[in-house]
Amino acid sequence: MLVFAISDKGGTGRSVTGTNIAYRHALQGNDVCYLDFDFGSPTAGAIFSVGSVARGTRESGLHEYLRGDCPQPRRVDVWAESDREGLRTRPPGAGRLVLLPGSEGGGELSALSEEVVGRCVQLFGRLEEEFDLCMVDVSAGRSFTAELVLAATVRMPAVPFRWLVFHRWTRQHIIAADGLVTGTDGLFDVGTRFGHDPEVLRDRIRFVRTAVLEPDAAELVGLRDEQRAWLSACDSELRELAGRHGVGRTTMLGKVPLDPVLQWREQLITDEDVLASKIANVETAAAFDDLAKKIVDDNAWEGL
């Protein structure tokens, strides 16, 4: 299964949520690889706490591979190479967790050529033979990278793929997330132009809300009644707006609550963070765990 992670804007929590989903999926016993296709800002290494590739790799990064400058992209075994003690041994029953880092200082793709698409097809095809899940961080907004993976997946009709569109729970983000999917040069538009069946494509896209502050969250306990009432009104307004923009409950795969740890630092939330040091919220870990199950649960992806 190929899963593409995209968002309209940068800073929505796409990378942090995507990496945490990948991590949880590996803990659930699956072999997982994470491809950092966010060529402009390859941060996945930092989130997995692999210092040597914190801002991408200097040698054999994905960008270099796609340009044809190296025969195969570098692979980093997170269980072996993470600097975080709690990640450095593979937990019993966990699958492989492999990061394919972007190139340090690589920059966005500037064009789409036949050769680049061919290399992308080869890469996806081989990884899919080997891993239960290949999570691809596609970067923000309309980009050559998004076009690249749309073009590549058309050529591999038997390989299953899905899209996750990440957005924050605000007016601007809801409207933008809808626009990225259904607007001009959005996923449908470009995907259809490249030969995807629009009906099929529609069924393979789900939204994920990030850093959501629920009106009944513990963080809001100290608020005045007026403030709480206002937040509640906002939330129902947003729900109504989301529904109108096709970003509502039916097309939502899940949501991740706002977490104090993630607000301060981009990282994986381990069970240790939740149970031992208690710095992260148990709901956050549960949300990642739930998403990690739902990305492969066909019931969550039934036609709408």
Place this chain on the structure above:
Amino acid sequence: MLVMGEVHTGLLQNSGEISEPACRQVLGLMTGETVRVSRRPIVHALSPDRLTGVDCVLPAASGSRIRGVGTVVSRCAVTGGRVAQGSSYVRLARSETDRRLPWSHYLARPGVIEVLGKARAADIAEGFVGEGAPRLHGCLDLTAVTGRFLDLVQTSPLLNRRAPFRMPRTILRWVAETGEPSIAFTLHTEQERTLRLTHPGPFTPAVVDLCEDLAVHDWLLTSLLVVVERARVGATPAAEVAARLSPAVDHLLHLWMPAARVEERLTPFWESLERRPGFSRQWRSLVDRVRDQLAVHTLALLSANAETGGR
């Protein structure tokens, strides 16, 4: 001089094994040429040979730049309708001249790379299969060539891509020379293996058959180890262990046929590997473990049924 090659082996990307006619279609890379099929003791299908022209630097442990020009022979194979392979090799020969000749010259010698200038076979062999050998820019890349041939099989539109489990490809890199018989098989990373072979008499493609046969069995053993490890015997409930082991029973266990396709004169090499490291010994012990687990699970089910039935 020296022969060197690579074999990439992987699980065929299809939900079930494919039939002999399907093998023929998948491997018929070009119409008009025949796929060679043998049926006993296991269905084995081999594509026609393909040539790739190369003008490259040859690997060398010493790091010296040795130029070679010629062609690489590649082919694909499917064993038991279930295991797919890409395989390439080249024979090195000293060039009569020290400059590149017209391509017609090299095309008349399929699978031969002519070495321009001075070179020692041992230096090239060590550069190819030795650990930590320097990789020069523009170096002969059999991995890329062979990988693409395996891709040809795996991306065939005749396959549904719903393989019963995920498994990495293995890569066997081999060198062969004429001389006093000896064989050394070494495991490197999880996916990489090397084989150094010295055989009596001149090189024939039967040596390639041997390498491919070894690669299939090494992949089977590696894969069965992974499946058993994933099942976590003793740490997960018996029913789950049984469920995780069942793909191995359905898709792998019946494929073990060591030396099935190996020419008589080369079988002593297999026999020596059977003594050490003992491929079949390890395979049998794993198979017994899998069968024991399933038997225990079945017994548990039967007695549970008997109990509920008696009530």
